[in-house]
Amino acid sequence: MDLAIEWDQVHALLGENGAGKTTLMNVAYGLVRPDSGTILVDGNPVVIHGPQDAIRLGIGMVHQHFMLIPPLTVAENVILGHETVRAGGFVDQRAAEREVRDLSQRYGLEVDPRARIEGLPVGIQQRVEILKSLYRGARILILDEPTAVLTPQEVIGLFGILRNLAGEGSAIVFITHKLGEVMEVADTITVMRRGKVEATTRPSETNPAGLARLMVGRPVLLRVDKAPARPQRPVLELDHLVVHDDRRRVAVDGVALSVHAGEIVGIAGVEGNGQNELAEAIAGLRPDRGGRVLLDGQDVTRATTRHVLHGGLGFIPADRHRMGLVLEHSVSDNLVLSTFDRAPFARWIIRRFEAVLEYAQRLIKQFDIRAESPSQPAGSLSGGNQQKVVAARELGRQPRALLASQPTRGLDVGSIEFIHRQIVDQRDAGLAVLLISSELDEILSLADRVAVMYRGRIVAILEGDAIDRERIGLLMAGAA
Amino acid sequence: MTWRRLFRPAAVALAAQPILSIVCGFAVAGLAVLASGADPVQAFSALFQGAFTNPRAFTETMIATLPYIFLGLAVALGFKAGLFNIGAEGQFYLGAVFGVFIGYSVQGLPGIVHVPLALLAGMLGGFLWAAIPGIIKARTGAHEVIITIMLNYVAFQLTDFLINNRGPLADKTSSAPRTPFIQHAAQLPILIPGTRLHAGLFVALVAIPVVWFLLSRTTVGFQIRTVGLNPSAARAAGISVGWTLVITMGISGALAGLAGADEVLGVSHFMPPSFSTGYGFDSIAVALLAKSNPWAILPAAFLFGAMRNGATFMQLQTQVSADLISIVQATVIIFIAAPAIIRWIFRLRHTPAAPVQLAKTDGGATI
Amino acid sequence: MDDSGRLSLVTREGGRSMRHSRFRFVSLGVVSVLLLAACGGGGTSGSPAASCKTFKVGLVTDVGKLSDKSFNANAWKGVQDAQADSSLCVQAHFIESNQPTDYQKNIQTFVDQKYDMVVTVGFLLGDDTLAAAKANPGVKMAIVDFAYDSPPPNLVGLVFKEDQAGFLAGALAGLMTKSGTIAGVYGLKIPPVEKYRVGYENGAKYTNPSVKTLGIYQPPSGAKSFNDPDWGKARALDFFGQGADIVFGAGGNTGNGALLAAVQQNKQCVGVDVDQFVSYPDADPCLITSAEKHIAVAVKTAIADAVKAQWPSSGLLVFEAKNGGVGISAYHNFDGKISADIKAKIQDILKKLADGSLQTGYTAS
Known part of the structure; x- marks a missing residue:
């Protein structure tokens, strides 16, 4: 494939997960060796053997996961590895802070050089990452899914910075799978699919639907069609739930919420505000908790996960690879991961593979899982199909409540569409859905009611017309 | 895509690495023989002769193979659940203690009852001994490696105490510190007269498919493998990880205990002090070499049994120390544990075991 | 005799x-290999050896x-x-x-x-x-x-006859002690160990009638029987505290612990079974001899x-x-410190034990 990045521009690299965007940029940054082909910088062929080469050529990269050292200050992180050393082997702190301050003012990246990383919000940490690259002389800046961890307001701030940088003469490569962001910030858009460039275009020449079609290779519905909810009796009730995190600090602080049959309650919030702990507590994975959880009227506060699952909860965990699937197991084994030892899948302790296979084939068909065979390892499926396996397993058990945590994270548009459709259909069939998502778009398009979570508390529950992007964004940032 | 060219049938690719590791192990040991001034060809041919070339040698190889089969299965089963059972040696001892006790103390039973009873007792001994670290791990999260290692020493001291001259299990009529001989009915019958090959062979040959069946066909085995592959996902799917670990350790220990009981009922017919030297530890290598596959335990155990047995004759013929075998074993483990070295030596390209990586490679881009 | x-x-x-x-032995081996090679190469029918x-x-x-x-x-x-x-x-x-x-x-x-x-x-x-x-x-x-x-x-x-080896060692100890007190740290009380002890104590009294003998058997200790150097060392230190200046370590590693104590305290010690100067070099500095089974x-x-x-x-x-089946080992480091007179006395005792004119006093119990 060919790709040309120009100076003074924000170039968006758009594509579904697994389209090859990140791999491509890892090649440019020297983390992955190309099998063939050449890289040109300013028309000159270059060989990039590692990040050192890339940095020398002025290529900088901001990863999805920041590479910062929390106890150190901003300035220390920025200069790390490129310190100005005074006589006697001491790092010249003052000079470093001055340089960082100059740099941040020049590009409009407001940061206090003396602040410690651990105390900074994610959006600011990202600025430090950008500063780090700029400090090392980066003129070509690659950002891999930079908005995944930001609040809507922070995203706006980031876009401003990117525009600034491009204005100063840098080239920005912006990797994303979010259509709206591309339309907002990019000068040039390259859409990738299956390792190939599908098209290169400009925002003025296209629209979100067109981009989605290029990404997926077929027309897609960007909005979920759904009828107004008809909530019935409460199925999942949280009564002043208190949950501790792994370090025994309060992560969920007195959450009270009830989810009724036939409605979708969305929990919005920037990641790390207690959503994971909340989900795990409901699923019986965190024994250390206070308050009560009622499932279908039954107190399941102290119940085991097994009890909760068999009591009628479907659970789609946030981290598909870590908690949702056993990648080495076959698709069919994953589909019975929580029911493998029950009839009809087992008799005494002997597994009944015909029953498993039959059931798996049914679900594969019903949930449109693209697998060569049910015995294929789940890890060999694409991300979207993997998540469909998780959804099929949990919904296939016909639960009364569904706890879906980040159900479409990292998925392609087609899979997102499918999973959203399934959730809405099940709601219409009387399922109570608690949807936890840090993708505001997802919340907005699915949820009938929105609870905003900030620092372990539900700061607001919005309904109907009160559901407003701007307002939710502010609540997520703790500003309301 | 380069991997396509080098892709081989899965079985070949899987077996290649262990086999090449063995080759390397012998090569390194050969150098050691050379350095000690002996002739490696002579040494290894004596090793081979001592292990195979006459009926007695072959049956002795089989006898040395048997504990490796049970213990290899025990360690492999632990690996499947992500557990590193270094305590097989101690569980082996406990199995022998329980087996020998039932073997000599119970009287008047016919062999058909007495032998299985004593074997079951051995399994119980190993089970109980291994369940201790299982429970401690499940309850407190303490690492099983540490606990099982420590319990080995407890097992050694405990058995020494039991069979020492004045110990509760000691044969008071013997000046040697050992248990009484087991009842005749408790002896595993000799299969070939004039050799020591005993019916424990059948027990071992049955144990392999049983463990395979347990792992691949039962809910317990599925649970064990699931916990081993991804404990977080297992927990999220409602599987009790702690209980699974206890059960796995218990079954693993039962297999190790079976090895001990089999050894006293089949070979020694009493329990001497310093009963085993390293069977349990060698078996970690057996399980690694077999990549924890129950069927592959058989050839791996046979190799180790042949080396252990053949070493005697090698020493007799060439006076090369039998400890040379330890060099082979150690080198094999190193190469198994560090597959990259083997790939580098033999210029193998990495052929990933699961297609997980293949899919990722598929998404890779070329510029 | x-x-x-x-x-x-x-x-x-x-x-x-x-x-x-x-x-x-090694050179013998080399010679025989050469001989064989010569025979093979020459093709003549030289009958070997x-x-x-x-x-x-x-x-x-x-x-x-x-x-x-x-x-x-x-x-x-x-x-x-x-x-x-x-x-x-x-x-x-x-x-x-x-x-x-x-x-x-x-x-x-x-x-x-x-x-x-x-x-x-x-x-x-x-x-x-x-x-x-x-x-x-x-x-x-x-x-x-x-x-x-x-x-x-x-x-x-x-x-x-361990009692004879012990007797010889005890005789030497009786002659060598300056404090007039000698000690022994023994393994479990089983016949060979008892024989060593009886022989050792009687031998010492034979050469030095006023000598005081201290000694202790290790109680049955499971895996630590004959294998508890710490215990042996502690007992030896006790005995040194009670005035002993020579200790006989007769009980595997337990006895070896006693020898170590002697090295540490600059006392003298007597080894057992084999020449412990060779088998247990840690004890060399204190070892005056070993009661040896040949x-x-x-x-x-x-x-x-x-x-x-x-x-x-x-x-x-x-x-x-x-x-010639039992005796005491060479004096090694103490060869120069043991007078010719003492050496002669030991020779004499050995002779008398050999001809039966001297009994160790051990009778099977």
Whole structure:
């Protein structure tokens, strides 16, 4: 494939997960060796053997996961590895802070050089990452899914910075799978699919639907069609739930919420505000908790996960690879991961593979899982199909409540569409859905009611017309 | 895509690495023989002769193979659940203690009852001994490696105490510190007269498919493998990880205990002090070499049994120390544990075991 | 009588020059290889060595293996000594045992290889040696430091009069002590250990009637029986505190602990069973001698008896002062500090023990 990045521009690299965007940029940054082909910088062929080469050529990269050292200050992180050393082997702190301050003012990246990383919000940490690259002389800046961890307001701030940088003469490569962001910030858009460039275009020449079609290779519905909810009796009730995190600090602080049959309650919030702990507590994975959880009227506060699952909860965990699937197991084994030892899948302790296979084939068909065979390892499926396996397993058990945590994270548009459709259909069939998502778009398009979570508390529950992007964004940032 | 060219049938690719590791192990040991001034060809041919070339040698190889089969299965089963059972040696001892006790103390039973009873007792001994670290791990999260290692020493001291001259299990009529001989009915019958090959062979040959069946066909085995592959996902799917670990350790220990009981009922017919030297530890290598596959335990155990047995004759013929075998074993483990070295030596390209990586490679881009 | 005294002395010197003898053996081997090569190359029918019939001897060690510098090493030395005696026509090999269940197999390996005689080392092989001897009446078997009640005719136990070795060591200790108090730290109270103790204490009283003797047996301690150096060391330190200036360590590692205590406290010590100057160099600084079983002598004697058809019918070969089977080791570091007078006295005692004019005072209880 060919790709040309120009100076003074924000170039968006758009594509579904697994389209090859990140791999491509890892090649440019020297983390992955190309099998063939050449890289040109300013028309000159270059060989990039590692990040050192890339940095020398002025290529900088901001990863999805920041590479910062929390106890150190901003300035220390920025200069790390490129310190100005005074006589006697001491790092010249003052000079470093001055340089960082100059740099941040020049590009409009407001940061206090003396602040410690651990105390900074994610959006600011990202600025430090950008500063780090700029400090090392980066003129070509690659950002891999930079908005995944930001609040809507922070995203706006980031876009401003990117525009600034491009204005100063840098080239920005912006990797994303979010259509709206591309339309907002990019000068040039390259859409990738299956390792190939599908098209290169400009925002003025296209629209979100067109981009989605290029990404997926077929027309897609960007909005979920759904009828107004008809909530019935409460199925999942949280009564002043208190949950501790792994370090025994309060992560969920007195959450009270009830989810009724036939409605979708969305929990919005920037990641790390207690959503994971909340989900795990409901699923019986965190024994250390206070308050009560009622499932279908039954107190399941102290119940085991097994009890909760068999009591009628479907659970789609946030981290598909870590908690949702056993990648080495076959698709069919994953589909019975929580029911493998029950009839009809087992008799005494002997597994009944015909029953498993039959059931798996049914679900594969019903949930449109693209697998060569049910015995294929789940890890060999694409991300979207993997998540469909998780959804099929949990919904296939016909639960009364569904706890879906980040159900479409990292998925392609087609899979997102499918999973959203399934959730809405099940709601219409009387399922109570608690949807936890840090993708505001997802919340907005699915949820009938929105609870905003900030620092372990539900700061607001919005309904109907009160559901407003701007307002939710502010609540997520703790500003309301 | 380069991997396509080098892709081989899965079985070949899987077996290649262990086999090449063995080759390397012998090569390194050969150098050691050379350095000690002996002739490696002579040494290894004596090793081979001592292990195979006459009926007695072959049956002795089989006898040395048997504990490796049970213990290899025990360690492999632990690996499947992500557990590193270094305590097989101690569980082996406990199995022998329980087996020998039932073997000599119970009287008047016919062999058909007495032998299985004593074997079951051995399994119980190993089970109980291994369940201790299982429970401690499940309850407190303490690492099983540490606990099982420590319990080995407890097992050694405990058995020494039991069979020492004045110990509760000691044969008071013997000046040697050992248990009484087991009842005749408790002896595993000799299969070939004039050799020591005993019916424990059948027990071992049955144990392999049983463990395979347990792992691949039962809910317990599925649970064990699931916990081993991804404990977080297992927990999220409602599987009790702690209980699974206890059960796995218990079954693993039962297999190790079976090895001990089999050894006293089949070979020694009493329990001497310093009963085993390293069977349990060698078996970690057996399980690694077999990549924890129950069927592959058989050839791996046979190799180790042949080396252990053949070493005697090698020493007799060439006076090369039998400890040379330890060099082979150690080198094999190193190469198994560090597959990259083997790939580098033999210029193998990495052929990933699961297609997980293949899919990722598929998404890779070329510029 | 004079003979036996000399024999023991020779053995003591043999202990000192063990390295030399091994050297000799190696060079012998080289010579024979050269000879064989010459024969093969020349194609002439030079009849090798003598016309005697080769007598094949196999040695099976216990799990301590040859590197123990003790029973196994000395037994192998006895085999080598027999091999070095060209009149015996002995050809020998050894097998080191890895584990108890190998004993039977290892003995059987020699039987299968048509060996004429198998020597086994130590009581751990007692049961297996007996069984093998019964099963193979045509193969001579000898077991070091073990005896049977009524063994088959092809099996002999090689046993030692520990009380005589202890008596000699005690006699030396009685002459060497300055404080007038000597001590002993012993293993479990079993017959050989008791014999050492009785001999040692009586020997000391024989040369020094006013000597005070301290001593303690290790109580049964499971795995730590004969293997608790800490306990042995602590007891030795107690005895030093009570005025002892020489300690006899007779109980495996437990006794070795006592020797270490002596090194630490700058006292003198007496080793046991073998020349511990060789087997336990840590004790060298304090070691005035060891009460020694001449295992090499015993093994060589048994082999010679087998070759010369003088196999004992009693099933027992007793090694004592009379046949050079027990004694005390060389004085090593203390050779210069022990007066000629004392050395002469020890020689005299050895002679008297050998001719039976002196008894150790031990009677089986």
